[in-house]
Amino acid sequence: MKNSILKRSIIVISILLLIICAFSCVYAADENPSEVTMETLSKNGIVVHYPSNWGYSESTSNYSFMALSKLSSIDSFGVGQVNINFEKKPIEGEFYSFVNDTYRSMQKDSSFELISSGGLMISNIDAVEYIYTSTENGVEREHKAVWFEKGGQAYVMMYSAPTADFENDLYIFDYMLSDIQVT
Template sequence: MNKILPLMAAMVMMVLVSGCITNEDKANQTNNFSQNGVSFQYPISWGVASVTSPNGVAAVGDPTTVVNGNPTTSVVIQKANVTTGAALKTAYDLNYAQFFNNTGKTKVSEAEITLNGAKVYENVYTSSEEGVAKKYRAVWIQKGSTTYVILCSARTEAYDAQQANFDLVVNSFQAT
């Protein structure tokens, strides 16, 4: 009996440790999106969503957050509606010149950052649409003569917890 207890305890520990390793591996798995001239990685638990925004080229989202047929946690890739070849900073500034005037959107922050060696612009804001309060992160990237906006969004209370997922998409984004 004295020899069986330590053996059983060791077996339980092995099962617990292997379960932790398995769950961690699944949490780090990703899917790859490659269509419409763009590619990026996104969380394995998310799915490809319908693109309904103007100039949208891709959308992915968390299916567990669907409200009114759309995921509240999502990333949408759009081609910015700017003059072809316009400087990125000019396009960004023109877009946000009137964006927050009487729109119900509130600016949280904006920044000029470096992403994969390139200068990009980021605007974080909040808005409430259809009774859902959300926080958005718009990252403006120029690839060749095309300007892309990567729009990450989630319910305000869930936004901070989604940063790793948003970073995964933003950091892996490529235009082909």
């Protein structure tokens, strides 16, 4: 019994340290940390918290219901080059088959390269993660997409950035993913 309590305590402490570290990273990334605050956005049963040096932006996807971008990366069309996009699509068939078929069809494009895929949990929901690269208009981008099912719909939260910039802001996506609320 003591081992069980000890293991739970270690897990809780580890989670708290990760959250503290994520907040520290958000503040450390900005030149003037006193000006960065945490903002909240809620739409379609999804609640996320993000740093104020990110903001709402346009999306190029027809399925998008919410898009956030690093403010300094938003172009003249309002689309962020470093962004986190939230999409919702009707599921055709079984969820995992639907998601896997999506990436199987993308692999027909020679500019698509799958880096990794696997399962994870977000907000106590089973999810699937895909990390891949693609090239569009001569720009290679890296993407991290996390899919989950809610109410017969497939939801995806996807971080995308030019390959050279991908690692710089990945911690923002990872923090948002660890803190997401699905209602």
